[in-house]
Amino acid sequence: MAAYVAQRAESKLYLYSLASLPLLFALPSVLPNIVIHKKSPVTFLAQCPDIANPATIFVADNSLVRDVCWFYKTDQAYMLNGFGEVRYGLAYPDSKVRVLDSAAFNDLVAKQRGISDIILVATLKHYRQWDASLVDPTVTVNNGVFSFSCFHHDPLKMVK
Numbered sequence: 001m002a003a004y005v006a007q008r009a010e011s012k013l014y015l016y017s018l019a020s021l022p023l024l025f026a027l028p029s030v031l032p033n034i035v036i037h038k039k040s041p042v043t044f045l046a047q048c049p050d051i052a053n054p055a056t057i058f059v060a061d062n063s064l065v066r067d068v069c070w071f072y073k074t075d076q077a078y079m080l081n082g083f084g085e086v087r088y089g090l091a092y093p094d095s096k097v098r099v100l101d102s103a104a105f106n107d108l109v110a111k112q113r114g115i116s117d118i119i120l121v122a123t124l125k126h127y128r129q130w131d132a133s134l135v136d137p138t139v140t141v142n143n144g145v146f147s148f149s150c151f152h153h154d155p156l157k158m159v160k
Contacts, residue, residue: 041067041146045121048141048148055116059105061126064146068121080105080122081130102133109135109151118151 041064052058052072060068062082069077079099100108109118120137122130127147137149 044146045071057118059120061122106135120149122147
């Protein structure tokens, strides 16, 4: 009401911006942590089986590759079916091998059988699109938003 009555434009702008301040302070109590954690890929990865070792090969979809690299502290992740924001970096000749389609991913799993583990992290939407064209994983975990699939050949190592 005060912003409507104010005469100067600066006063109106100041009062309008102050009107949204209570909403910004109320947001942490209105938005529950469960929603925040469900939408956070790093929180999801922390809940997944801890089977990564230096020989593990990480594969992610284009929207999660940064989170996978950060969480597992690696820069050697592969990207499945897409480029996303990292298209420029993948344009270099030595980086093109980092992008896999479903057939190349299945070949990678077959070649690494018994050598190293492969972890695929994707949004559940993308994983469901690819599911029919990928080999069956040993373990798949999802939270309704993200999917963690392990193409692992020693189930005894899966115990957290």
